[in-house]
Amino acid sequence: VTDLPLSTQSADSNPCAAARRVLDLARDEDRAGGPVVEAREHARTCPACRVMVERQERWDERLGAAMRDVSVPVDLRDRLLDSLARASAEDLVTRQSIAPVEVRRTRRGWLRISLATTAGLLAIAASVWFAMRWAQPRIPLEDLLQQIVSDEIEAETLAEFEGEPPPLPGTMSTRSIAGAPRRFPFGDAAVYFFQLPRRRGGPVAGRLLVIPARSLSNLPAGTSFLADPAIYPGGGYCATVWVEGEFAYVCIVKGGENELQRLHAPRPLAI
Amino acid sequence: MDSRARKLADLVEQHYALLYRYAYRLTGSDADAEDLTQQTFLTAHRKFEQLRDEGCARSWLFTILRNAYLRQLRSPICVFSPSLDELPGAAIPEVDANFDTEQLQNVLRDLPEEFRSPIILFYFQEFSYKEIAEHMQLPLGTVMSRLARAKSWLRRRLATPEYAAAHSGDSITTPEDRSS
Numbered sequence: 001v002t003d004l005p006l007s008t009q010s011a012d013s014n015p016c017a018a019a020r021r022v023l024d025l026a027r028d029e030d031r032a033g034g035p036v037v038e039a040r041e042h043a044r045t046c047p048a049c050r051v052m053v054e055r056q057e058r059w060d061e062r063l064g065a066a067m068r069d070v071s072v073p074v075d076l077r078d079r080l081l082d083s084l085a086r087a088s089a090e091d092l093v094t095r096q097s098i099a100p101v102e103v104r105r106t107r108r109g110w111l112r113i114s115l116a117t118t119a120g121l122l123a124i125a126a127s128v129w130f131a132m133r134w135a136q137p138r139i140p141l142e143d144l145l146q147q148i149v150s151d152e153i154e155a156e157t158l159a160e161f162e163g164e165p166p167p168l169p170g171t172m173s174t175r176s177i178a179g180a181p182r183r184f185p186f187g188d189a190a191v192y193f194f195q196l197p198r199r200r201g202g203p204v205a206g207r208l209l210v211i212p213a214r215s216l217s218n219l220p221a222g223t224s225f226l227a228d229p230a231i232y233p234g235g236g237y238c239a240t241v242w243v244e245g246e247f248a249y250v251c252i253v254k255g256g257e258n259e260l261q262r263l264h265a266p267r268p269l270a271i
Numbered sequence: 272m273d274s275r276a277r278k279l280a281d282l283v284e285q286h287y288a289l290l291y292r293y294a295y296r297l298t299g300s301d302a303d304a305e306d307l308t309q310q311t312f313l314t315a316h317r318k319f320e321q322l323r324d325e326g327c328a329r330s331w332l333f334t335i336l337r338n339a340y341l342r343q344l345r346s347p348i349c350v351f352s353p354s355l356d357e358l359p360g361a362a363i364p365e366v367d368a369n370f371d372t373e374q375l376q377n378v379l380r381d382l383p384e385e386f387r388s389p390i391i392l393f394y395f396q397e398f399s400y401k402e403i404a405e406h407m408q409l410p411l412g413t414v415m416s417r418l419a420r421a422k423s424w425l426r427r428r429l430a431t432p433e434y435a436a437a438h439s440g441d442s443i444t445t446p447e448d449r450s451s
Contacts, residue, residue, distance in 0.1 A: 025400075025418055060394075063425065066375050067394035070292040076305060080283050080312050087316050088276050 015042055016049050023053050138217035141241060141248075142232075148209065148252060149237045155193040158182035166190045166210040169249045171224035171242070173263060177208060188212060196262060204262050206253035213248040225249070226264055231257055275319055283312060286332050289397060293333060296391045297340050297384070299376045307343075311336040329397075333406055337388060344384065370429040378428040382421060389414055390421040 022039035043049040073079075161181040166188075168174045181190035189211035196204040213219060220230035222242040232239040238260055239252040253259040290311055295304035314335045315322070322331055370378075379387055389407060392398045398406070404414040 021419065024422060025415060059426065059430075060422075063375075063429070064394040064396055066370070066372060067296065067391060068292060068396075069372060070295045072288045072291050073301070073305065076291060076308065077283060077287055079305075080287055080309060081280055083309055084276065084279050084283065084312055084316055087313055088273075 016046060019043055019046070019049055020052055020056070024056060139215060141216050141218045141220075141250075144209075144211075144216060145232055145234070145239055145241075145250070145252075148207070148250070149234045149239070155179075155182055158184065158191065161190045166212075166247055167245075168192075168210070169208075169225060169242075169244055169247075171227065171244065172208075172249070172251065174208075181210070184209065184211070189215070198262070204253050204255065204259045206251060206259070206263075209250040209252070211248050211250070213243050213246055216248050219243055219248055225251065226260065231260070233257070278325070279312065279316055279319065282315065282328055282332065286329055287312070289329075289395065290332055290336055293391060293395070294336055294340070296376070296379055297337075297387065299380050303343075307336055307339055310339050314339065330402055330406055333392075337406065341384065374429065378425060381428070382424065386417050386421040386424070389418050390425065393418055393422075 019039040019042040022035050023043060026036045026039065043053045159182065161183045165181040168177060177192045177194050179192065179194075181192050183189075184191050189209055191210075192208040194206055194208065196206075198204060220228070220241055220243075222228035222230050222240075223244060224242055226240055226242075228242070230241050232241065233256060237252055237254060238256045239250060240260055241248060241250050243249070251260065251263065253263070287308060291304055291308045294307040294311075295301065298304055298307065311332055315332060318335075322328060379391070382390070385407070389403050392403045392406065400411060400414060400418075403418075404411045407414055409417075
């Protein structure tokens, strides 16, 4: 009140009116204020103002008591606490609904989970299989040749190649290699058995092995039949190896390099 | 019960009665007062993080209640009435002037809210002028002026029944009313 009431005092030519106006809003807390003290002093010495101020205070007391005289419902407190408890519970439910909840699963739900799990496991198995396949240790070319040469492999002992056979080489005369390829035992390799008739000295007999180049190591740089000859002579056999595309070709004939050279010419081969 | 719920329960214990009385004096209706009080605590529950200083909880709650009330007010009572300057001299009534609670409420109803809220808080004797000014978001001088005018108005309306009867439905005009 200190900054309000007697600011009006200067404008009020009647000190009684000014004092009453100040004291109308004065509270005990305002006793220290200059204008209030001044107004109280005036009221103390002015009988008319003293009466008016006392009457005013009694009126304020009565009006204040009436203003505060509101019956509060006896159960209001409990109802408020209940509503807050409900609001808290709803909050909790809302928070839980946002968080993942454990759902009671139906049979269909379990079926879906089973299928998803199975699919996942199959995918993992396929990945492992492919990884193992690609991570298969490569076979050194020398070991392969040794195995082919040492084994007396006959066409009848091998299964026919199923599905799409590996392609025949484009740089070797294969016009007569029309027989079905055979599946070589150690993996995706096809072997063709052939014989080339000769006028003298009997036919040139041999095998053409087609194998993914990634399966072998120590492959030569040649990319066509006998163009960059990598000749591997052995006991009674002679082989040459080259790579076309993603396949390695191993051609083995009974005899020596001369027999291999005869395969270069475009002569009909007889299986 | 978590910490927040416990603090809210404490606020209910401490302030629900005064809030209800304030709401009743604002609305003049038991049901509306209950609704406002409940709405106040539910809002406090939702916005509890906004209460940074628990020492200000009472002012905060009263502000929430008043804002809720103002939102509910579709059209404040602003019918024409004589301004304070046009009122007869603010005679102090005899203390035994008779009025009952209903009359008081009727007179309060005729006061625009911007006068009603401060005068209610003033007579509750729980708030300093500074707190009332903060609650109303007004300068202290404006609040004092409104209080003086509202007190004078109440005196006139309650102490002189003939005047009250003749001016039933009148209220103090606001500066906005007069400018319009």
